[in-house]
Amino acid sequence: MTSDPNCIFCKIIAGTIPSVRLYEDHEFICIRDIQPQAKAHFLVLPKQHIKSLDDAFPVEGRDQTELMGRLMRIGTLVARQQGLLPSGFRAVINTNHMAGQTVDHLHLHILGGEPLAGGFGR
Numbered sequence: 001m002t003s004d005p006n007c008i009f010c011k012i013i014a015g016t017i018p019s020v021r022l023y024e025d026h027e028f029i030c031i032r033d034i035q036p037q038a039k040a041h042f043l044v045l046p047k048q049h050i051k052s053l054d055d056a057f058p059v060e061g062r063d064q065t066e067l068m069g070r071l072m073r074i075g076t077l078v079a080r081q082q083g084l085l086p087s088g089f090r091a092v093i094n095t096n097h098m099a100g101q102t103v104d105h106l107h108l109h110i111l112g113g114e115p116l117a118g119g120f121g122r
């Protein structure tokens with residue numbers, strides 16, 4: 001399994017940085033975001049160090065279509081388990097710097113637990 005010793009999320013996965021884990025299996029973990037932007041805000045991370053969607057679907061090389069399907073599934077299952085369904089939640093993947101990706105380890109944000117502001121982008 002690929003890992004980057006300088007990556008904060010790889011350190012969380014390894015347990016060297018603490019986190020509140022809501023879910024874990026062989027392929028993913030789900031943690032509470034440290035700076036929640038909604039009443040409920042958690043992140044689903046593949047344990048494999050994939051930098052972004054850009055790297056998940058490269059121009060050449062291995063494509064992560066099946067892993068991305070399973071990532072969305074875990075986000076939805078945890079959202080349901082956390083009581084965010086059927087009322088609803090928002091799923092977001094910021095990709096690279098112009099979208100505001102600050103941690104270069106692919107992660108799915110799940111936000112909810114209260115009505116969310118509408119709109120995207122600026």
Ligand code: 5GP
Nearest residue numbers: 008019031032033034035094100101102103
């Ligand atoms: P991005 O901006 O890359 O889409 O999202 C990164 C997210 O990771 C942010 O919402 C930020 O609050 C969260 N985050 C950054 N460092 C940590 C950490 O050490 N622990 C946890 N649980 N979340 C973190």
Ligand code: ZN
Nearest residue numbers: 007010049105
């Ligand atoms: Zn990483």
